[in-house]
Every structure is written in C-alpha cells, then in structure tokens.
C-alpha cells in the first residue's frame with residue numbers, strides 16, 4: 387500500500403482504495419473526527435474513527451500535536467466543509483503529544499508568544515502558509531533568472547570587504563577575545579588571525595558578483611547577508627537573504643526594467659501556485675485590519691495588492707522630484723514627519739518612502755538619481771557631478787524593497803571616489819582590476835528576500851517571515 391499525502395488525497399477522486407497517510411493531529415472531536423495535517427497543504431483531511439471498535443487507550447492518545455499513521459479508505463464526505471474524508475480502519479500512534487504541556491493549542495496565539503516558540507510555530511496555519519509561500523518564492527526566483535539566461539553565482543560569505551561602506555559588519559576571527567595579539571600601537575594584529583587579515587561576514591555579494599558579470603554577462607546571487615546594524619524595527623534583521631543580479635552592459639533604465647519584470651514575475655508565480663495559502667493569509671490580514679482604526683486600514687486585500695503590483699507599472703520618479711513632493715506634503719508642512727524635509731540632499735526615511743508610495747502615488751515607486759553623498763562609493767556619477775545613478779524600489783507597507791544602481795565603470799572617477807571616502811584602495815585591487823581590463827557599463831540591484839516575503843504574505847513583522855530570526859539581543863534556536 388502506498389503512503390500518500392493530504393494534498394493528494396484532498397484533490398483525489400480515487401475512492402474506495404485503501405491508503406495510508408501520516409501526519410499530526412490538529413484537533414480531535416467527539417472521539418470520532420480527527421483533523422489531520424501533514425504540511426503538504428494548509429488544509430486538513432478529516433479522518434473518521436470507528437470509535438466503538440477502537441481501543442480506548444489509543445483514542446486517549448489522539449491529542450493535538452500527536453504524530454499518527456492512518457490506514458483507511460477515501461470516501462466522499464457528507465459533512466460540510468470538505469469534499470472527501472478517510473474512513474479509518476487502523477490507527478497507529480507514532481509519537482504522543484502531552485496535551486498538558488504542548489504549547490500550540492487549537493486556539494489563537496499571539497505572534498509574540500509564537501516567536502518565543504519558533505521551533506513549534508511552524509505547526510500553525512499562519513506560519514506553515516508563510517513558509518510555504520517563502521519556499522515557492524525562492525523557487526520562482528531561481529526559475530526567473532535561469533529562464534532569462536542568468537547564472538547563479540555563489541558569493542563568499544566570509545570576506546575582507548565592506549561592500550556598502552557602512553561599517554556594520556560582524557567580525558570573523560579565531561583570535562582569543564580575551565588576549566588578542568597586538569600591534570605596537572595597541573590595535574589588534576590581524577596578521578596572526580586565521581586568514582592573516584581582518585575578515586567579516588558579508589554585507590553584500592555585489593562586488594564579487596560584478597567581477598563575474600564581467601565574464602559571464604548575467605549573474606545573480608541568492609544567499610545569506612549579515613548586518614550588525616542596531617535597528618530594532620519590523621523591517622530589519624541581522625541575518626537576512628538577499629538576491630543580487632548583476633548585468634554587463636545594462637544601464638540604469640535596463641536595471642529598473644529588470645527589477646520590475648522580476649518582481650512581477652515571482653509574484654505572479656505565487657498567485658498561480660500558492661492559492662490556498664494566499665487565501666488563508668488574505669483572510670488573516672482582513673481580520674487583523676478590522677482591529678485597526680478605519681484611517682489606517684488598507685484599501686485593498688492582500689490578494690488585491692499582489693494583483694495590483696503585477697498589473698500596474700511602477701512609477702519612476704527622480705529623487706529631486708520626490709523631495710519637492712515631500713517638501714510640499716501635508717505631513718511635512720504640519721510637522722507630522724519625525725524627520726522634516728527641508729532641503730535637497732536629505733536622506734529619505736521609511737516614513738517618507740511610505741508617504742510617497744501609500745499616500746501620494748498609491749503605487750510601487752522607483753526613485754532614482756539620488757545625491758552621491760547618501761549612497762555607496764560604487765555608484766555611477768551623473769554629469770551634474772552631484773547625483774548618482776542609484777535606484778530604490780519602494781513598496782506599500784514595506785518602504786525600500788530593492789536598492790541598486792548603475793556602477794561607476796570609469797577607473798579614474800572610481801579611484802577618486804574611493805580616495806574621498808578614505809577607503810583603502812589596496813583592499814579593492816581586485817575590484818579595480820575590472821575597470822582596468824575590459825571595463826563596461828553594468829548595473830545590478832539587491833532585493834531583500836524577507837521584505838518580499840513580508841509583502842506577499844501580509845505579515846507586519848520581518849521576524850515572522852524567516853524561520854529563526856536574528857536580531858539585536860536575540861539568536862535563540
């Protein structure tokens with residue numbers, strides 16, 4: 387007899403054959419009806435137990451969370467809410483779950499409580515739906531790039547470079563923290579360290595990806611990324627996953643086209659392939675929104691939002707235009723923004739990004755041509771001498787989801803920039819080589835994977851879209 391899974395059974399009309407299915411009990415009611423889930427779908431299958439002919443000690447062990455094996459026949463269901471069910475002939479308890487101790491009871495738990503039980507929260511409908519969508523998105527991303535002629539490039543995780551120049555890095559060392567070797571001036575002597583130099587966990591695979599784009603043409607990375615920024619927000623993690631395509635001969639317009647097409651493609655994929663999970667998450671969000679004051683409620687449901695993104699063009703606006711809009715906006719004039727916008731050159735905070743997207747344009751927005759002073763060293767300088775070919779894609783509810791740019795391909799200008807920022811040119815010798823040997827226009831961007839999962843699942847806290855979140859003061863599990 388073949389073991390089957392719940393998803394297959396629920397869409398089957400192969401009645402009256404004996405089957406075996408294994409999973410975990412969600413609920414058991416009236417000593418008769420088991421709701422069984424095995425992770426293959428958000429839906430449970432109802433297993434009807436012949437309690438008169440089942441040992442009482444077995445019946446007692448059918449508790450929420452227990453692992454069981456069910457043998458029986460698939461029949462058309464007469465009950466409401468399901469089309470098929472299993473008439474159980476034999477039931478085996480594989481693993482008990484003591485109801486007095488099991489934390490995940492069939493009732494509503496707060497997300498905070500579930501975060502503390504992150505090893506068990508995946509057994510709830512909400513988290514299983516989120517993580518199935520996360521998995522589908524990951525597949526859709528590899529599918530998109532593979533089908534569009536990109537090569538997957540594995541960037542190193544341990545590196546000596548600070549690609550973003552923000553200095554928010556986790557050091558990687560085998561030196562004894564209590565007694566590290568010192569230089570004469572009292573600084574740590576990293577020449578004695580494992581790699582013979584100061585190394586850190588990567589903040590971005592971009593610089594290495596650029597070297598590969600200069601030979602393979604189109605590459606992308608999809609890997610873990612680490613930032614030691616002390617931001618305890620609903621959108622920041624210390625360990626997150628980033629997708630970074632890099633394309634030789636693409637300029638900034640091509641880069642914007644790629645980002646837009648890519649995001650639309652992966653969202654279309656889950657709309658087609660994650661229907662049950664998205665419907666569940668859509669309902670969940672609608673319920674959650676009801677508890678908010680009317681003015682803060684979203685005008686669209688989750689699925690409507692996803693369709694809106696797929697079906698509409700992202701609005702492209704220069705930084706300079708955006709600053710004008712923000713300067714003259716109501717929240718700026720009424721001093722409602724925490725950071726008021728009074729002049730060109732200001733860095734945009736998430737409140738400004740969200741105002742543009744949610745209130746002003748009511749659409750995803752791509753902002754481009756930012757002031758050079760607020761962006762990283764590698765971005766291409768415009769002819770005005772003060773802006774760079776940067777782009778950020780801004781999403782409703784999220785703010786920045788993508789950051790990217792056309793890269794500075796001119797060796798002299800790049801070197802000048804590195805000097806101005808006091809970056810050690812010697813550290814970047816290999817990066818500068820790409821500008822010495824066959825340099826070319828090229829562009830790329832980074833998409834924060836968890837921010838995409840947040841947007842597509844409607845979860846408001848980034849800690850709830852990655853299995854085991856790493857944030858300041860928290861690395862449990």
Ligand code: 4AD
Nearest residue numbers: 590592622623626630787788789790830831832834
């Ligand atoms: O804008 P960022 O810093 O850009 C880069 O790292 C470039 N090197 C990318 C490139 O051009 N290849 O980061 C890119 C994206 C952000 O837009 C955001 O979505 C996400 O990465 N991100 C984070 N996500 C979660 N937690 C954090 N701490 C994040 N920092 C950035």
Ligand code: MG
Nearest residue numbers: 778786788789
């Ligand atoms: Mg950014």
